[in-house]
Amino acid sequence: xxxxxxxxxxxxxxxxxxxxxxxxxxxxxxxxxxxxxxxxxxxxxxxxxxxxxxxxxxxxxxxxxxxxxxxxxxxxxxxxxxxxxxxxx
Numbered sequence: 001x002x003x004x005x006x007x008x009x010x011x012x013x014x015x016x017x018x019x020x021x022x023x024x025x026x027x028x029x030x031x032x033x034x035x036x037x038x039x040x041x042x043x044x045x046x047x048x049x050x051x052x053x054x055x056x057x058x059x060x061x062x063x064x065x066x067x068x069x070x071x072x073x074x075x076x077x078x079x080x081x082x083x084x085x086x087x088x089x
Contacts, residue, residue, distance in 0.1 A: 017058040020065055027082065036076025043074045 028040055045052065051067065054060050 014058065017060060020060065021055075021058065024068075030084075031078055031082035032074075032076050033078075033081070036074075039074035039076050044068070 028037060032040060044055075047055075047067065051060070051064050054064055
């Protein structure tokens, strides 16, 4: 790139954050029925305040990303619905 390695690092980091956010969005709309989606937000807003702030800044670290997927999935999660939704994209 004509802008140098620092620009490339910034770009790659932003793309990783964007892909993760898009994955979460896709998961929300494919793995949960509309009436169950609030469980996702209920769980998310129990994360540490710093994690929530990093999410909105698109600057999550790998530990934040892992933390969002540890433990039992929020109520209403359906692998069957997620696969069906992924097939109809």
